[in-house]
Amino acid sequence: MTINLVQAHEQWMKRSPDESFKSLEDLFAFTSSRKDNSSQSVRDLRDLNIEATSSGSLVLNGSERPAALTHWSLGQLASHIGAPASYLRSLSPELAQECLEYGIKNSEKSCNLLYRMEGNSNGNSSRVAAAFTGPVYGRIWDADVVGQLMEATDGSSWKTPAELSDEHSGRGTGLYASDRDMFAFMVNEEDAVDVDGAKLGRGFFCWNSETGSSTFGLMTFLYNYVCANHIVWGAEQVNEINIYHRSRAQWNFARDGISLLDRFVRNTAMSDDIRAMVKTTRSTQLGDDLEYVTKRLTNNRFTKSEVENAWDAAKAQDEDPKTVWGMVQGLTAAAQGISHIDKRVNLERRAGKLLETRMS
DSSP, rough: EEEEOOOOHHHHHHOOOBBBBBSSSHHHHHHHHHHHTTEEEEEGGOOEEEEEEEOOOOEEEESSSEEEEHHHHHHHHHTTTTOOHHHHHHHHHHHHHHHHHHHHHHHEEEEEEEEEEEOOOTSSSEEEEEEOOTOEEEEOOOHHHHHHHHHHTTTTOBOOOOOOOSSSTTTSSSSOOOOEEEEEEEEEEEEEETTTTTTEEEEEEEEEEESSSSSEEEEEESSEOOOTTTTTTEEEEEEEEEEETTTTTTHHHHIHHHHHHHHHTTTTTOOHHHHHHHHHHHHHOOOOSHHHHHHHHHHTTTHHHHHHHHHHHHHHOOOOOOOOOOHHHHOOOOOOOOHHHHHHHHHHHHHHHHHHTTTO
């Protein structure tokens, strides 16, 4: 069954010209500069202070130099203290400052604060509090994502799709970044894929956020046609992976996101047999609860503690540990916490054999 994809069209519609980039190199330069001028630290909210400036902005000033709140970070901070952001924005800076001060001084939460140094029209730079995420937030940097896109597509026929040549030109390039997120849309029509006699191009969407605005995501697909406003018509074999920004996000990005991108870009996507295996193991149940799964797997060369650790690791990654696929993901993730390399490799190999046998 074919479908039409509108995600890139929505980006084309909403992005301003200063959020559009002509090439991956330009996008990488922007995101790399931002990464180089960023820092992060985990702080208790009650240790922070909020001040209202004479210019009407709100500034964060704990034990560090002042940092201005953005529209986005104010909303995140308000959420952490249980305050309505829209209401705070309707108040005067002084009243909003008092409400925020009351909330953070009575909070027992801690946050991962993302700071950035940003330039202004006067040629000077100022410090900005760009995001208040959870204390175990696993940040995947936009620059790292774009860098992998560049490496994967270097020397290939991959390119950004055509854009309109009228007054909208330059608005929707397929490559975007703002203070909150990034999005990339690339296609390859030269190395078409033959599907039942039809020549289909290959394309992908890739997105990420350093600030908690979205997950890391990669969607690959075959398609019939991409129009000038970036609607993808007749998409087939649509596959999507999402990586949540948790403590193991960087590792999952390297293991899953990069490998899937490389396989697809190099036209070595998973074979039908592998696709069938993934589908089967996702639907194959090991048991209804931890007790039953533990009993079954301890009869298959896994220890009770290994199964329990894998159960927790799978749930932390939003995988279903009651299935073969989910338990294998959990075992693989749990193995990364083993410091002794021989024991780690041994557990990973046993997890791989479990995937091969499918517990049928």
